[in-house]
Every structure is written in structure tokens, then in C-alpha cells.
Amino acid sequence: MNDEGRRAFLKSSVAAAFAAAVPASTAMAQVPATSTAPRQKPNIILYLSDQFRWDFVGANGHNGSTHTPNIDALAARGKNFTHTVTNQPVCAPSRSVLFTSRYATETGVWRNGKGLDETLPTLATELRKAGYSANLIGKWHLAPGTEAEGGGRGAVKAEHRGGFLDLWEGANSIENTSHPYEGTIWDRDNKPIEYKDEYRVDFLTDRAEKFLRQKQDKPFLLFISQLEPHQQNDMGQPIAPKGAAQRFLNGTVPEDLRAFPGTWQAQLPDYYGCIEAIDNSVGRIRKVLEEEHLAENTIFVFLSDHGCHFMTRNQEYKRSTHNSSLRVPLIIDGPGFRGTQQIPELVGLIDVAPTLLEAAGVPVPSSWKGRSVLPLVNDPEARQGWVNEQFIQISESMTGRAIRTKDWTYCVADPSGDATQPAASSYHEYQMYDQRADPHELVNLAGRKEYRAKADELREQLKKLAVAAGEPEPEIVEAKLYP
Structure with a gap:
């Protein structure tokens, strides 16, 4: 599809989305066919669950113990992008990519603890320019690490909120200012909001429900940013609601974990319990949208910032090039995204913000690096021409780079082990996986001579x-040995 055709398709997609958002009889009564009145802009809810593996969504069909009926219902109504990856598998960098549609080394947040470049346009700033309010509830993690009491963990100054300048009820690093049943977030004036004896997921859902039941004078962007199922930092593990972990003591162990030592043996029951709590929260939010007559004109996005490999691949929970770190759920329902469809093309978090601006009819900044995924929705021609590759940056565990295609993962790393720099000038081949023959990535093919031609191509x-x-352009040294 050429550029002119793509623009025409996007224009027709957006028009169809808004036509679907309003019942026909109502639309005819309010906006005559000859009217030039502006159409109603859709509300947008981004619901992010931290460290949520893609295969723990029941609709993705790979895990018999997962209990996610509400997220599955979302997938049944809308578009399930089944091969979505994060472009940087760690909390703050991935969020910087999500909101700016730039790579983490461009956002200033190439590792945790860095502040987002305030000159960059974000999803929130661009929607506010178009008349939206921009609202946050939960975890942010993009303020400078030196800001505020607690080493940047708590209250966040307005200039470091990335354009979320309307409702603000959050903490920069909520895992350091709260526990599962007590803690503190801060409002837009940096006054504390405390909770006690209520599970953290439910508390944040309460705050979101309160916002959604208020009269909204503008279309809104609402970012609901849950911590679970991410581990509680000072306890070193996820914490499920009381009594929930016991229901999952014999839960399914994903095949990519079974062959390796790690923390999954002890932590999977709580992880499953956290997943269930997140699903219940999604169900509550969807119910409120229906009750407040917002559902028909709200784009609802469920996603995560990265996955979790439970210390099977390195001494971290993520920060690796494996599917368990990279692959995340991305399910979108609402105007422009209605009708059951599984979309297997490879997309990245870098593509989410331009997609939402296109769906809202808002211009996409020319500096953004991602691609709108709207052409993949109900258009076989666009899907055939989609370039299935994503660029991955790895930090903190190592300085690494990877390319992910539908069939291959190819990763290179700085052999010095220095993870204190955003990039290296020279890398060595480190990992290579055939996604068709080895989807659980148990056999590293880097350095094997029979794969040399493919490795050269990926390099x-x-x-x-x-x-x-x-x-x-980096130097990449061929692997001479294989594991």
C-alpha cells in the first residue's frame, strides 16, 4: 500500500470508528448528513499491568491455569495483537517508549532512574493540544531519580509528568511508597493520599471508578497504571490478595520456565493471584463504563510494559531478549477496534501512541518513530505488506541490542559486561533463536555454522x-563458539 492509499485507508478507518461509536438513530438526529459539525472524539483508557506476561491472558490460549474472563471478553469484542513486544524490557525505559514513540536512548530514559526528556511530545501532550484532559492513576516511573523525597520514588513535580496535567493520583515508583495493603500516592498538588487494609489493585481501581463517575467536560485520556503482578521490591516477590495464592498452588508452569532454575517454583502462585486481581479490576472498569454510558465512545487498551522470566535467564525478572521478557499483551476495544480479530503481525510498544492518535483523528508528530497499527485492522492488503521487525534495546543486565522478527530473535551484547552506558560501539553475537522450531527458546543458535548465513542477514x-x-552503526563481532 503506498502512502496515499494508506492515508485514505486511515481516514476511512477513523470515520468508520466514530460512526460505530454513536447509535445510528442518535447520530442522524444530532448531526445531519450535510452537517460539517466536528465529530465526537473518543475517550481513551490505557490500562497497564506491570510485568504481565502475554501468555497469562486466557484468550492467548497458552496457559490452562490463567483466570482472566474479563480480559478474555475484551479480546472477544476487540482486536488482540498477539505478537506485541516491548522495545526495552524494563519498567521506566519501556514506559518512555510507550508515551513518546521514540527509543529509550532517545527519550533520556535508557535505564530506570532517569527523567523523561521534557522537550519530547508525548501521547498526553498531543491529546491535550487536541482538547483532551490527560489523567493518571498509579505508577509513573518517568521522573528524575533525584526528584522528591525518597529519591524520586514518591511525589512528582508537574513539569516531570509528561503532560498528565489534569487528574494526577500517583507515585513515581509506587512499589517503593506502598505495600499490597497500605501505602501512599500523591495528588496533583502533591498532597498525600493514603490507603490501608485494602488491596493495592482495588484501591487504584476505586480511584479510577471515582474519576469515571464524575461528569467529564472534555474527552479524556486516562492512564490506569497498576503495579501488580510486578514483585514488591522490598519483599522480592509478587504478593497476591489474601488467600488467592492458595488457589494456584498447582498452577500450570509455562514451558519456557520448566527447564531452568529460578524463582518460579515459589512465586507462580502469587503471580497467578495477582493476574486474577488485575482481571477483576478490568471487569470493574468495564462495568463502570457501561453504567456511565461511556463504553460506546471509549477506546480501551490493555497492555503491559514487559514480561517476567522469574530469574531463569539472568539475575533479573526481565531485562533479557527472550519472549518471557519481551512479549506483552496488547488488546484494544472500542471505536475503530470492534469485532473479534486476532492480529499476528509483529508490533511494538513504540507503535501504540501513534495508533491512538490516528484513531482519535489527532496529527502524529513527525518525530515519532512508531507506526500506527490501524492498517492491520480488517485490511488483508496492509497486513501482507507489514514489515515484521522490531528493534530491542537492553540495559541494566547488560548493554545489548536485538532484532525480533516473526521467525527469529538475534541478540548482541557488549562483552565487557558494562551496563552503565546507554550504548556500545562494539558488540558480540550473543543469542539467536528460531521462533518457529523453538518458541520457548531453549536452544541458543548463536555461533552455529549452519545458521551463519541467517545470522549475517539479521546482523x-x-x-x-x-x-x-x-x-x-555498531561493530558486531561474529560468535566463534556456540553454547
Whole structure:
């Protein structure tokens, strides 16, 4: 599809989305066919569950113990992007990519503890320009690490909120200012809001329900940012609601975990319990939208910032190039995204913000690097021409780069082990997985001579993606040995 055709398709998609958002009889009564009155803009809810593996969504069909009826219902109504990856598998960098549609080394947040570049347009700033309010409830994690009491963990100054300047009820790093049944977030004036004897997921859902039941004078962007099923930092594990973990003591162990030592043996029951709590929360939010007559004109996005490999791949919970770190749920329902459809094309978190601006009829900044996924919705021609590759940056566990295609993962790393720099000038081949033959990534093919030609091809693709992300073209040294 050429650029002119793509623009025409997007225009027709957006028009169809808003036509579907209002019942026909109502639309005819309010806006005659010859009217030039502006159409109603959709509300947008981004519901992010931290460290939620893609295969723990029941609708993705890979985990018999998962209990996610509400998220599954969302997938049944809308579009399930089944091969979505994060472009940086750690909390703050991935969020910076999500909101700016730029790579983490471009946002200033190439590792945790860095502050988001305030000059960059974000999803919130662009929607506010178009008349939206921009509202946050929960975890932010994009303020400078030196800000505020507690080393940047709590209250956040307005200039560091990335454009979320209307309702603000959050903490920069909520896992450091709260526990599962007590803690503190801060309002837009940085006054504390405390909770006690209520599960954290439910408390944040209460705050979201309160917002949604209020009269809204503008279309709104609401970012609901839950911590669960991320581990509670000072306890070193996820914490499910009281009594929930016992229901999952014999839960299914994903096949990518079974072969490796790690923390999954002890932590999966709580992880499952947290997943169930998140699903219940999604159900509550959807119920409120129906009751407040907001559902028909609200785009609802369920996603995560990264997955979790339970210390099976390195000494972290994520920060690796494996599917357990990279693959995340992305389900979108609402105007422009209605009708059951599983979309298997490879997309990244970098693509979410431009998608939502296109769906809302708001111009996409020319500086953004992501692609709108709207052409993949109900358009076989666009799907055939989709470029299935994503550029991955790895920090904190190592300095690494990877390319993910539908069939391959190819990763290179700085052999010095120095993870204190945003990028390296020279990398060594480190990991290579065949996603068709080895979807659980149990056999590392890096250095095997029978895969040399494919490795060379992926190496050149990776170099081009690094340059497109604003990095100098790196040297990549071939692996001489294989594991």
C-alpha cells in the first residue's frame, strides 16, 4: 500500500470508528448528513499491568491455569495483537517508549532512574493540544531519580509528568511508597493520599471508578497504571490478595520456565493471584463504563510494559531478549477496534501512541518513530505488506541490542559486561533463536555454522535499525563458539 492509499485507508478507518461509536438513530438526529459539525472524539483508557506476561491472558490460549474472563471478553469484542513486544524490557525505559514513540536512548530514559526528556511530545501532550484532559492513576516511573523525597520514588513535580496535567493520583515508583495493603500516592498538588487494609489493585481501581463517575467536560485520556503482578521490591516477590495464592498452588508452569532454575517454583502462585486481581479490576472498569454510558465512545487498551522470566535467564525478572521478557499483551476495544480479530503481525510498544492518535483523528508528530497499527485492522492488503521487525534495546543486565522478527530473535551484547552506558560501539553475537522450531527458546543458535548465513542477514538488519534509532552503526563481532 503506498502512502496515499494508506492515508485514505486511515481516514476511512477513523470515520468508520466514530460512526460505530454513536447509535445510528442518535447520530442522524444530532448531526445531519450535510452537517460539517466536528465529530465526537473518543475517550481513551490505557490500562497497564506491570510485568504481565502475554501468555497469562486466557484468550492467548497458552496457559490452562490463567483466570482472566474479563480480559478474555475484551479480546472477544476487540482486536488482540498477539505478537506485541516491548522495545526495552524494563519498567521506566519501556514506559518512555510507550508515551513518546521514540527509543529509550532517545527519550533520556535508557535505564530506570532517569527523567523523561521534557522537550519530547508525548501521547498526553498531543491529546491535550487536541482538547483532551490527560489523567493518571498509579505508577509513573518517568521522573528524575533525584526528584522528591525518597529519591524520586514518591511525589512528582508537574513539569516531570509528561503532560498528565489534569487528574494526577500517583507515585513515581509506587512499589517503593506502598505495600499490597497500605501505602501512599500523591495528588496533583502533591498532597498525600493514603490507603490501608485494602488491596493495592482495588484501591487504584476505586480511584479510577471515582474519576469515571464524575461528569467529564472534555474527552479524556486516562492512564490506569497498576503495579501488580510486578514483585514488591522490598519483599522480592509478587504478593497476591489474601488467600488467592492458595488457589494456584498447582498452577500450570509455562514451558519456557520448566527447564531452568529460578524463582518460579515459589512465586507462580502469587503471580497467578495477582493476574486474577488485575482481571477483576478490568471487569470493574468495564462495568463502570457501561453504567456511565461511556463504553460506546471509549477506546480501551490493555497492555503491559514487559514480561517476567522469574530469574531463569539472568539475575533479573526481565531485562533479557527472550519472549518471557519481551512479549506483552496488547488488546484494544472500542471505536475503530470492534469485532473479534486476532492480529499476528509483529508490533511494538513504540507503535501504540501513534495508533491512538490516528484513531482519535489527532496529527502524529513527525518525530515519532512508531507506526500506527490501524492498517492491520480488517485490511488483508496492509497486513501482507507489514514489515515484521522490531528493534530491542537492553540495559541494566547488560548493554545489548536485538532484532525480533516473526521467525527469529538475534541478540548482541557488549562483552565487557558494562551496563552503565546507554550504548556500545562494539558488540558480540550473543543469542539467536528460531521462533518457529523453538518458541520457548531453549536452544541458543548463536555461533552455529549452519545458521551463519541467517545470522549475517539479521546482523545487517540490526545495524540498520540501530542507525534508525539514532545510534552510530555498531561493530558486531561474529560468535566463534556456540553454547
